[in-house]
Amino acid sequence: MALTQLLKTSTMGQAIICLVLLAISAYIFYVRKLTTKPVSVNYHFTRKCNKTCKFCFHTEKTSHVATKKEMMRGLTLLKKAGMRKINFAGGEPFLYPEKLGWLCQFCKQGLGLESVSIITNGTKLTERWLDKYGEFVDVMGVSCDSFNEETNIAIGRGTGKNVEQLFRIRDWCRKLGIKFKLNTVVCKYNWQEDMAAIVEELDPQRWKCFQVLFVEDENDANTADTENDKRKRDAKGLLISDEEYEAFCAKHRHLPSLIPEPNEIMASSYLILDEYMCFLDKGKGKEKQSSSILDVGVAKALDEVKWDQDAFVKRGGLYDWSKEAQEGGCGSTQSKELQW
Numbered sequence: 001m002a003l004t005q006l007l008k009t010s011t012m013g014q015a016i017i018c019l020v021l022l023a024i025s026a027y028i029f030y031v032r033k034l035t036t037k038p039v040s041v042n043y044h045f046t047r048k049c050n051k052t053c054k055f056c057f058h059t060e061k062t063s064h065v066a067t068k069k070e071m072m073r074g075l076t077l078l079k080k081a082g083m084r085k086i087n088f089a090g091g092e093p094f095l096y097p098e099k100l101g102w103l104c105q106f107c108k109q110g111l112g113l114e115s116v117s118i119i120t121n122g123t124k125l126t127e128r129w130l131d132k133y134g135e136f137v138d139v140m141g142v143s144c145d146s147f148n149e150e151t152n153i154a155i156g157r158g159t160g161k162n163v164e165q166l167f168r169i170r171d172w173c174r175k176l177g178i179k180f181k182l183n184t185v186v187c188k189y190n191w192q193e194d195m196a197a198i199v200e201e202l203d204p205q206r207w208k209c210f211q212v213l214f215v216e217d218e219n220d221a222n223t224a225d226t227e228n229d230k231r232k233r234d235a236k237g238l239l240i241s242d243e244e245y246e247a248f249c250a251k252h253r254h255l256p257s258l259i260p261e262p263n264e265i266m267a268s269s270y271l272i273l274d275e276y277m278c279f280l281d282k283g284k285g286k287e288k289q290s291s292s293i294l295d296v297g298v299a300k301a302l303d304e305v306k307w308d309q310d311a312f313v314k315r316g317g318l319y320d321w322s323k324e325a326q327e328g329g330c331g332s333t334q335s336k337e338l339q340w
């Protein structure tokens with residue numbers, strides 16, 4: 001009897017087929033784990049912020065900031081594990097201007113990362129800081145949810161001057177060859193706003209528009225609690241339907257810089273490192289925190305959370321992220337060389 005016939009007919013044959021299939025799946029899973037590299041990391045080194053956005057999903061649950069020595073060790077481990085881009089976020093990173101400057105210099109000059117970026121609410125960024133540390137920064141992302149002051153106040157981030165400050169930052173970045181990016185969270189208060197004319201004038205390299213995200217343990221407090229403790233947030237009243245989010249995107253789709261990020265793409269596609277250098281998984285259900293990379297190393301910590309690499313690629317995570325790329329240098333092809 002031919003071997004294939006034997007495999008098809010005997011119970012033993014069926015068991016062998018199952019075992020082979022199991023072995024192949026385990027092998028694929030193992031190889032994928034081994035080749036997982038933290039290519040692009042978002043390091044939220046502080047949770048402290050000077051604003052109180054109701055939808056904030058990285059709230060001031062602790063005031064911890066790692067020491068320089070710890071940061072240096074953790075960032076070096078990440079570089080060795082394959083990190084090529086880092087984004088410093090918060091809280092508001094510019095509440096620690098000297099530490100932030102040191103971090104940018106260490107990552108760009110010391111570790112030689114391809115890209116160093118910052119995401120800020122823009123209120124504390126100065127031209128003086130950029131003159132001192134701008135050479136170590138590739139991308140400056142500024143969050144802006146509305147050009148209407150009343151809407152900004154309702155969200156919890158009114159300053160009265162956000163448009164002027166955005167144009168100033170854009171000009172400072174242009175002068176230094178830093179890529180300028182905008183981030184907008186689309187929520188109940190701004191989904192009907194037409195932001196096209198001013199965004200077009202600002203002309204960011206990328207304009208990311210996120211659908212407001214609900215994260216258990218971050219922005220799920222009840223209203224009474226948020227009044228007693230300003231660090232707690234309640235995003236429930238700001239959530240929008242997929243149709244409302246799509247209506248906002250449709251209104252702005254003609255802008256080439258627009259990058260929509262609906263909830264299903266956003267939730268687990270970012271590799272987030274918190275103030276203790278633990279990875280966070282803000283995907284479905286309660287937020288999960290890995291062990292610190294300082295205690296268990298990068299591979300083990302990565303293994304403890306879900307990071308959706310496919311969603312990372314799908315959302316355009318591999319873009320031309322260094323100054324060289326902007327200038328048409330060799331950096332413009334670097335991202336395309338990545339192998340997963």
Ligand code: SF4
Pocket residue numbers: 049050051052053055056057058090091092121143157
């Ligand atoms: S979302 Fe608002 S409160 Fe949260 S870190 Fe950003 S600016 Fe601060």
